[in-house]
Amino acid sequence: MKVHIHRRHLSLVLAFFLLFLAVTYWGAVTKFLKTVLGAAMPLLIGCVVAYIVNLILRQYEHLYLRLFPGPKARRFKRAVSIVLSYLSIIIIVVLVIRLVIPEIVSCVKLLIANHSRVINHLIDTIQENSNFKDFWKNFDPKHFDWNKIGKYIGYGVGGTMKTVMSTASSIVSATTTAVIAFFFSIYLLIYKEMLARQFHKVMDTYFSKIKQPFMHVIKTFDDSYSNYIVGQCKDAAILGVACFIGMKLLGIPYASMIGVVTFFGALIPIIGAILGASIGVVLIFAVSPFKALVFLIFIIVLQQFDNRVTYPLVVGKSIGLPSVWVFAAVIVGGGITGILGMMLTVPLFAAIYKLVAEDVQRRRRKAAQLPQRQ
Numbered sequence: 001m002k003v004h005i006h007r008r009h010l011s012l013v014l015a016f017f018l019l020f021l022a023v024t025y026w027g028a029v030t031k032f033l034k035t036v037l038g039a040a041m042p043l044l045i046g047c048v049v050a051y052i053v054n055l056i057l058r059q060y061e062h063l064y065l066r067l068f069p070g071p072k073a074r075r076f077k078r079a080v081s082i083v084l085s086y087l088s089i090i091i092i093v094v095l096v097i098r099l100v101i102p103e104i105v106s107c108v109k110l111l112i113a114n115h116s117r118v119i120n121h122l123i124d125t126i127q128e129n130s131n132f133k134d135f136w137k138n139f140d141p142k143h144f145d146w147n148k149i150g151k152y153i154g155y156g157v158g159g160t161m162k163t164v165m166s167t168a169s170s171i172v173s174a175t176t177t178a179v180i181a182f183f184f185s186i187y188l189l190i191y192k193e194m195l196a197r198q199f200h201k202v203m204d205t206y207f208s209k210i211k212q213p214f215m216h217v218i219k220t221f222d223d224s225y226s227n228y229i230v231g232q233c234k235d236a237a238i239l240g241v242a243c244f245i246g247m248k249l250l251g252i253p254y255a256s257m258i259g260v261v262t263f264f265g266a267l268i269p270i271i272g273a274i275l276g277a278s279i280g281v282v283l284i285f286a287v288s289p290f291k292a293l294v295f296l297i298f299i300i301v302l303q304q305f306d307n308r309v310t311y312p313l314v315v316g317k318s319i320g321l322p323s324v325w326v327f328a329a330v331i332v333g334g335g336i337t338g339i340l341g342m343m344l345t346v347p348l349f350a351a352i353y354k355l356v357a358e359d360v361q362r363r364r365r366k367a368a369q370l371p372q373r374q
Helices: 007-024 026-067 073-128 130-137 146-190 192-206 211-250 255-266 271-285 289-314 323-373
Strands: none
Touching: 007 026, 026 073, 026 146, 026 211, 073 146, 073 255, 146 192, 192 211, 211 255, 211 289, 211 323, 255 271, 255 289, 271 289, 271 323
16 A cells, blocks of 8 residues: 655644654753854854944935936946945944043033032042041051962952953954954945845746745835834934034023934834933933933923924825834844844734734635635
8 A cells, every 4th residue: 555645744843843853952052042043143243233324225226327317427326325325324333432431531521520629528528537546546457368368369360361352352343243243234235236136046046936925025124123213313413413513592501412312212112202301311411401401391392392303204104003002112132132132023923913914914814705705
């Protein structure tokens, strides 16, 4: 008697076998995955950098083709656009540093100047304390065990050296990772069309049946993340500039630094605006409580205007995620990976929400058509 084994049954048995091995040797599996992830981390960071830079690159390529439509000039389109994209990012970073660093220095100087009296008063109190004077009079170095003190000092120096070496190693590792990620992102941007063609060939060869739905999922996630990044950056830039101009007109200090903080805070949905306003109030309160109150009123009005006017116009309904799910995405993302998770889970939830909504509509249409066919 011939027994016919279906390919799906073999796939199911193989999947259960792999799951059994993963559960049985979970420690070795996690260690192997951590090793692979650590080795591939520069490449993963390079992919993220290339994806973000590609959003700017598209705009520069479109502008380049409009300015230089000739066939000879097209050969330099990618190189010129890549240089301009990275140069734009570098200019923005340098500009932020030039705006923030002087404000931080002045803030630290002000805090030191305001608290110098408190520190001097504390020192005078310690020196005039009777217990401190009695201790200093009865202080006798002969009663100390200098061998133990020498060992403690030796341990302290050794611990300090270990800390210094560990810090230096971390800096070198981070620098190496950043350099590799930077050059890998450039390679990805140069050869992105070639990589796309190779990906489509692999899908056509091995996964032709699921290529169309898979590519639809990829496109949905790409649209969600690109719309979110571009929209949030535009809205955050408008909010940061408006905050800077408003603080200058009202005569509130630290306008540059708080404008930058407001920009970066606006990149985080819901919670970012609260964090930016809180930092600004604390810094300004050290200078003038009245100006801190004025800033608080101003930033509340500005954020309400942004939420009701600017954000809908700039971002619109490109994300397509209801506010309740935005709040849920921020909470879940913050609990998993902190601030970075708050920023990344919103477009992730938006893409999943859109895919689920499409699938529900498709199933309901099929269910509505079934009685007609019968």
